[in-house]
Amino acid sequence: ALDISKLRAQTGMITLDPGYVNTGSCESNITFIDGEKGILRYRGYPIEDVCDKTDFIETAYLVIYGRLPDQNEYDKFRDDIAEHSLPHKGLAKMFEAFPKDAHPMALLASVLPSMYAYYPYDENDPEQVDKAILRLLGKVPVLASWVYRKLRGWPLNYSNPDLSYAANFLNLTFSTPSNRFKLDPDIVKALDLLLILHADHEQNCSAASVRMVGSSQVNLYAAIAAGMCSLWGPLHGGANQKVLEMLDMIQRDGGDIDKYLELAKDKESGFRLMGFGHRVYKNFDPRAHIIKKHADRVLSKLGINDPLLNLAKKLEEAALNDPYFAERKLYPNVDFYSGIIYKAMGIPTEMFTVMFAIGRLPGWIAQWREMQRDPSLRIGRPRQVYQGETERELSSRVKNH
Ligand code: ACO
Numbered sequence: 001a002l003d004i005s006k007l008r009a010q011t012g013m014i015t016l017d018p019g020y021v022n023t024g025s026c027e028s029n030i031t032f033i034d035g036e037k038g039i040l041r042y043r044g045y046p047i048e049d050v051c052d053k054t055d056f057i058e059t060a061y062l063v064i065y066g067r068l069p070d071q072n073e074y075d076k077f078r079d080d081i082a083e084h085s086l087p088h089k090g091l092a093k094m095f096e097a098f099p100k101d102a103h104p105m106a107l108l109a110s111v112l113p114s115m116y117a118y119y120p121y122d123e124n125d126p127e128q129v130d131k132a133i134l135r136l137l138g139k140v141p142v143l144a145s146w147v148y149r150k151l152r153g154w155p156l157n158y159s160n161p162d163l164s165y166a167a168n169f170l171n172l173t174f175s176t177p178s179n180r181f182k183l184d185p186d187i188v189k190a191l192d193l194l195l196i197l198h199a200d201h202e203q204n205c206s207a208a209s210v211r212m213v214g215s216s217q218v219n220l221y222a223a224i225a226a227g228m229c230s231l232w233g234p235l236h237g238g239a240n241q242k243v244l245e246m247l248d249m250i251q252r253d254g255g256d257i258d259k260y261l262e263l264a265k266d267k268e269s270g271f272r273l274m275g276f277g278h279r280v281y282k283n284f285d286p287r288a289h290i291i292k293k294h295a296d297r298v299l300s301k302l303g304i305n306d307p308l309l310n311l312a313k314k315l316e317e318a319a320l321n322d323p324y325f326a327e328r329k330l331y332p333n334v335d336f337y338s339g340i341i342y343k344a345m346g347i348p349t350e351m352f353t354v355m356f357a358i359g360r361l362p363g364w365i366a367q368w369r370e371m372q373r374d375p376s377l378r379i380g381r382p383r384q385v386y387q388g389e390t391e392r393e394l395s396s397r398v399k400n401h
Pocket of ligand 1: 019204234235236237239264265271272273274275276277278279280328330333334335
């Protein structure tokens with residue numbers, strides 16, 4: 001049989017594929033995407049069914065462990081997550097050191113690898129690995145709510161094990177001893193749906209980062225932190241914040257959609273239509289379809305008439321009818337409408353990527369876990385095509401020999 005690694009060593013053959021457009025990095029059983037047909041499945045289940053028939057806890061179990069839990073497994077998973085939700089006070093102290101107006105992702109991404117300082121574990125003990133997974137699922141929403149409360153200057157809040165995952169996050173974030181915060185079932189349902197829709201998306205930039213960093217066999221918390229940093233960028237999860245800022249800017253500028261479409265088409269302008277385009281989806285992003293439908297429902301149930309939703313719809317329609325976007329198969333992605341729902345929930349724009357990170361946590365964990373269990377795992381170590389100087393003589397301009 002042909003031994004590729006020997007052949008490479010002998011010939012120096014390297015595949016150069018910037019952005020990994022055609023390069024597979026792994027075999028995976030977690031998420032299936034057909035970008036041409038707009039199909040997304042978690043563990044074989046169509047995303048539409050997962051949204052209709054499960055909640056986020058059930059989805060997280062499915063994505064991480066590969067099958068739906070039975071009632072006992074579900075109850076235990078939910079209770080274990082709640083039991084491991086209290087972050088160590090050392091982590092709260094870290095938050096105190098940050099400026100009050102720091103970007104929420106700066107806080108969350110910094111605190112993640114520090115979890116290993118408080119919860120070290122033995123990577124060879126599956127029970128301890130499972131506990132690290134529970135700690136992440138339990139503590140990340142609490143830490144995220146603390147980020148918000150720090151922004152507001154509010155005291156920190158603690159989990160209520162009687163609430164669902166989404167309800168607990170909303171309560172953690174918004175309730176104060178004096179504001180008589182009441183959970184709205186429509187908002188809880190909408191958040192649960194958004195979390196499910198973000199749960200995994202195969203080898204995107206952040207999942208690939210988790211795998212790359214994790215391939216060095218670093219601990220789970222550090223690998224997840226790598227995913228979180230990667231998510232922060234505006235071309236990935238940071239796009240949800242940028243979409244809302246863009247819509248706001250267009251609105252304040254008189255709602256001149258044509259002007260911004262022209263700018264987006266002009267490569268020199270540096271402006272892109274945020275929330276548009278995707279490396280894999282070339283027809284439509286099924287998540288965007290689902291979110292758009294729910295944005296309408298949630299806003300009308302809440303009695304909110306957000307002009308940005310109408311603007312987003314007009315912008316989408318205009319872009320879809322524009323040959324530039326049609327030729328390049330650029331459609332709204334998951335980030336295009338999600339921010340409008342987050343805004344309706346009272347979540348500030350700078351927190352949007354944090355919301356994405358809470359949802360994506362099961363996916364990152366599943367990608368890491370699948371990789372760790374793969375007997376063919378090797379450290380991720382891409383090659384390069386060197387284009388620099390050939391060997392040259394060194395004559396120092398500083399030191400005389
Ligand atoms: N606005 C205007 N033009 C665009 C856009 C956009 N949003 N997206 C792509 N294009 C154009 C490119 O300029 C390029 O044109 P060309 O062929 O004339 O040079 C062509 O479409 C292909 O674009 P690439 O950047 O090569 O596509 P790639 O697959 O590398 O990037 C990405 C995909 C990053 C999503 C890109 O479409 C983009 O920047 N979108 C805006 C940011 C965004 O919404 N990100 C969220 C993605 S979803 C997620 O991560 C959760």
